[in-house]
Amino acid sequence: MSANKQLHVVITTPLRTVYDDYVDQITVTTSEGEITVLPEHIPLIVPLTIGQAMVKKDGKEVYHAIDGGILEVRHGSEVVILSDRSENASEIDIERAEEALKRAQDFMDQKHHEEDVDFAKLERDIARELNRVKLAQKGQRK
Amino acid sequence: MQTKTIKQKMKSVQNIGKITKAMEMISVSKMKKSVEKRAASDIFATRSFELLENLHVHRQLSHPFLEERETGTRVLMVIIASNKGLCGGYNMNVSKQVTNFVNEHPGTSIDAIVVGKQSERIAGRNNLNVIASFTEFSDYFTGGEVRSLLHTVTEAYRSDESYRQVVVAYTKFVSSLSFEARVIPMIPLDVDRTEKLLSLKEQADKKSLAQYTFEPNEQEVLDTVVPAVLMTVIYQLLLESLASEHSARVMAMRNASDNASEMLEDLRLNYNRARQASITQEIAEIVGGSSAMS
Known part of the structure; x- marks a missing residue:
């Protein structure tokens, strides 16, 4: 080509x-x-x-x-x-990505009632890790 | 001198020599690594500058970080120096540049954001008002660390209209034997100037001034590109400073190792002399004793 x-x-x-x-x-x-x-x-x-x-x-x-x-x-x-x-x-370590996602989610749950937490950033973190986990799974299926 | 004390001294000099030698080796490898990382980020820098330039050619860009501020009087200075000492004149040179800058701008109030424990001292020496301090950076800057530094800088600039500009005091890495501390302007961002300062390769294809289609709009694109460019700029400045720091340390440690081996040589000579003297002394005593008996 x-x-x-x-x-x-x-x-x-x-x-x-x-x-x-x-x-x-x-x-x-x-x-x-x-x-x-x-x-x-x-x-x-x-x-x-x-x-x-x-x-x-x-x-x-x-x-x-x-x-x-x-x-x-x-x-x-x-x-x-x-x-x-x-x-x-293929470079994403799925276990670590999942851990990071869980950590971000836990943090979100814990801090639910506190005020001085940057929720926008947290949500972004979660979205990012979720995206990585999804992609890594996709990569493994093949 | 007693042979025993000389021996002890020799041992300690030897140990110091070993340590400085090891530190030299470590710094060599760290320097190489930071130079490599600096090179790896060049592509991003070149590409993002090209993008800005392409945008710039066919229309006037408007973004808070690109425009000069007429009204401001104050200056925000980012000082990049090392966390640790034992690196020759590295920190002193940065300090000198900062002092020069302060002297050249009399009557300007300068706030500082410092990177590295030594820059805290530099800021203190020059009576600058430190608004943020980053002394916990790891040996190789991670994306997150750089991002948090950049965020602090841009937020300070954005929220305070009285800042006229942001400047960075850093050390330019020329080669493993030479580096040069300097103060450069960072915000407002001047594409041509910054590109030259970072000595990025000139791209020939500036002619391809295609009329770009912006989706969804120009402003959103600029809002994404400009911070990305700033991020690259500051990342490269950090890495250059780091490379300079390590090469300064390599030199300092090499000198120290050389001095240690020189000193060891002298001590060995002294030791041999003292040993010889004590042997002669002993023989003289034995001979003296036996002649007294006979």
Whole structure:
């Protein structure tokens, strides 16, 4: 397959670059819902919410947990995801992710009556860990 | 001198030498690691700056962290220095830069957010008002730690209109042998300038000024991108400072190890001399004793 018919996808975080490859398509969760980007897409910038990025290459699907960020589609079938935090689904340790989720939920239950707790942050934590657990399970099923 | 005391001294010098040698090794590996991490975050930095630039070219951006504040008079300074000592002139250099900055801006009230125990002292020496202190950072900054620092900085700037700008005092890592403390402006964010300061690679394809489609709108995109860029900036500054700290420590420890082995050499000479003297003395006593008996 010629390279210009493929998407060059880069998923990068401030800490490291998670993914860099030529793929057939990518599906991401944006604040407006899921979108799929194919090669030759028009330039686009859209914020991402906590969710997943699925890239399809040669019929195989690779999942990434995305902790919010920006999707930028450039000229020449280039896609850049700038994310706060991102992991490949196969890298997620499901037990630890579940533990972290439980911890966040417990904390939420405990602090239910206290006032000086940043609930927005807690909810975000929970959503994030939930997302990781889901993705890790998806990765294991295959 | 007594041979025994010399021997004791030799032993302690030897131990010190061992410790400094070990510290040197540790710092070398830590320095390498922080340089690697710095390099790993370059892609994100380059990409996010490109994004901002692309946006910038075809329309005027408006975001609180991009605009100059006409009204403010005060300055918020982030000081990055080490937690521990034994790293040569590293902290002193940062301190000097801070003092220079203070002298260059007479009459400006400067608040400080400090990273590292030594920066607390630097701030104290320069009579800066410390509003937040991060002294518990681990050896390699995690995303969460950097985020909480950034959050403190941006919240302070956002909530207080009287801040004209945010500056960072850090140490630029040039190579493993040279580094340079300096004070740079951080907020308001000037894309070109900051990019140059971080010496990111120039990207050639600035021509591809495609008219982007924004979904859902420009402001939301900016609200996400600008903090991400700031995060990268501060992360890289932290890592550069860390790399500089470790390379300063490598140098300091290498000097200490060299001094220790030199000292050991001197002591060994003294020891041999003293040992020889005591043997001669003993022989002289024996000879003296036997000649007195006969």
